[in-house]
Each structure stands twice: as C-alpha cells, then as structure tokens.
Amino acid sequence: MKKEILKRFDPQSPEYVIAHAVYKQGRGRGRRPSLSYKGEKNPQKALLLALTDSMQNHEERMAEIVLAVEAQNDRNPSTWKKIHKPSLGPYSEANPCVCLDCGQPREEWDEERICNG
C-alpha cells in the first residue's frame, strides 16, 4: 500500500489512524502503529480507541440506513399517516378550506396535518 492512500482519510478520523497502522504493518514485520489519537499518546491504545470509534460510526450509519430503508419499504397501511385533504379553493368566508375527509377547518389542523377522519 502506498502512503498516497492515507490522503483519502481525514487525518482527524479514526479511519486515518487505522489506515496508517495497516500501512505501517504492510511495510514489514515489527512495524508498529505510531500515531496518537484523541490525545492518547500510546499508539497501541490510540489504535484501539480509533477502532472503537470507527465501529461506533459504522453502527450509527447502519442504523440510519436501516431506518431509511424501513421507511422506504413501509407498505403496511396501518402505520401510514393520513393527512387532511383540503377542499377546493379559492377560499372565502362562504367557501372556507376544510378537510374533505373529516370536515375540520384548516385553522384547526395541526402542523403535521394528521387526519383522523
């Protein structure tokens, strides 16, 4: 591995510390990690800390992705939220905006416009 590859990582990131350790290892036996991380000056402990942080980052990212995919795949109508269906305008005192499903006037809709009608 060429040292160039390290430029792909943010030097502040745990991945940089890990990549640097792997890079050093690739240069021959007995090459030990040598970077500090988050103030930890012992390179072995710094690497361990970086690995833990990196894993944490990936778990959080994975959780985000799972949520996004689940939201996308939500085909279960019971969990869908129904929103108010506004009546046709133009609106006036004689023709106020109301929900066609529940009849509630627009002034009383909450911000999410959830309709129980």
Ligand SMILES: [Zn+2]
């Ligand atoms: Zn409604």
